Amino acid sequence: MIRNNLPVLVIIIPLLAGLVTSFSRRLPGFAWAWVTAVTWVVFAIAVALLREVLGLPTGGHISYPMGSWTVPWGIEYRVDALNGFVLVIVAGIAAVVTSGARLSIEAEIPADRQHLFYSVWLLCITGLLGITVTGDAFNVYVLLEIASLATYTLVAMGKDRSRRALTASMNYVVLGTIGASFILIGIGYLYMVSGTLNMADIAEHLRVLQSAWQQGDMTYRRTVVTAFAFLMTGFAIKLALFPVHSWLPDAYTYAPSPVSALLAATATKVGAYITFRFLFTVLGASFSFNVMPAGVIILICGVAAVLAGSWIAMRQSNIKRMLAYSSVAQIGYIAIGLGLANPTGLQGSIVHLFNHAVTKGGLFLALAGVSFRRGGVTLRHVQGMGRRMPLTMAAFVAGGMGLIGVPLTSGFISKWYLLSGAIDKASYASAVALILGSLLAVGYVWRVVEVIYFRPPADPAEDVREAPASILIATWVLIGASLFFGVNATLTARLSAAAVRALGVLP
């Protein structure tokens, strides 16, 4: 019985567990152990789902009618090779980051609020997993808001270290709400023309309309175009695609360290996934890319994101902020693959979802270790730490290599796919941007490496030890994954190829 209910358990378990966590004020230590256990269970479920989907014939999916209401009238949860993969990424990162985050959270969040922090933490994970697993357009909006509201709160909890966490969170609330509202309007227009909220069913109705348009009957064309415009703007804000990324750098910089690690690794990935889902599955690739200029717009934004993000990253003295701008650039890479919209480019995008999630998650966890020992994450705090915190700093360097895309790191694999995709499509501007972006990444990573290894510690008498083992292990699990999948990309290549097929684009 449990087997049949896996698609819903993946969100019901963290949702209810989060509620339980909020009552655990009198049990110090319980919240972390409980939340860690829950995230690992969720990860196991996600892996089981992905294995089951991959066992199905090509293009197969698992459909779960919520409360046994017949699809398309009830809410359907639907897992295919694409969102199965994203589920595994989100749940896996959540499990690893939670496991390593205990000391960091104890250091950064006041004791009387930690149980609430863990509760909101699980709520955020619930929302992200929910957006991924649901097959219902309105459900996407609701879960998106659950994830966003939890994220605003998590970011604001950095206020005990810097009050700017509050303004960062406020900015995010304003932009995030506008983004989500745009998505809501877009879904409303789609409902107007299709009379349904089930994504697969909307797609079916739109296909009928679109073939009518080709015959010259323009019924509802303008409504669908409007829906497209609202949805894309909303998703771009949620995904932090340049130039509507302005909420991201502050939010990642001032959030508590584990929150930055979780968000950077998962939230934008889910945003990217839902953009893929709407462009390809719901609106249809031929509408989005042939009738509408989605490809060109996304390519331009992606190229600008790569160049501007990397350039600004080079000029930061706060390393967390540097990584945040680097995230803007890496989202640009994902966008370039999406804008190319050919099988190789898309595969690069989807591989990069995974590769960037583990790399950036590991890097932010390494910074959590630095912050734990040094009380800050500016260049001054890591100066000369190559000898004092060798393992943390080595992790940072390995992660940085991944951002650059040095061969034998996973970043190389995704950039290889993206570059081949750009050349296949004869989109030389994006190929140049990919290479320039990597060069700029060398610039911003090298600045930090130089300070770490080639300068004496700011205060040589100070006794600084290696980061605590728990943070270090979690960091190296993610960085190790980034290196492992750089050397052996068979698994990620297979998963991303299956995901591209699930989008209806044949590789």
Added chain:
Amino acid sequence: MSLGGHYNYWIAILLMMIGLYPVIAKPNLIKKILGLSLFQTGIFLFYISVGKVFGGTAPIYFEPAGRDPAMYTNSIPTALILTGIVVSVSTTAVALAIAVSIKRAYGTVEMYDIENADRDDQE
């Protein structure tokens, strides 16, 4: 299909724009939050309008009157907006809670003063 025939949509869009204006133009956080709330209310009106059937009555089903089953208002958008209102209230609550914390930390809810205070911190 005259322009006037869709006046409820015009009102919904007008309400959204009135809401969006303070979000963009006003430096006061409370006004921004008010604007967001108004913007979302505009969307709710839009959804409710989608569900309207001309000549339709409240979706309470009763057979004996011999009523045409198509002549009921579509209740799905209404139900959706019930959820939408909950989301909107939660957003407003979270935003106001953050505004309260900002007032405690900075002593003001005006964006310009907050930005000045942050600049002073850095110097």
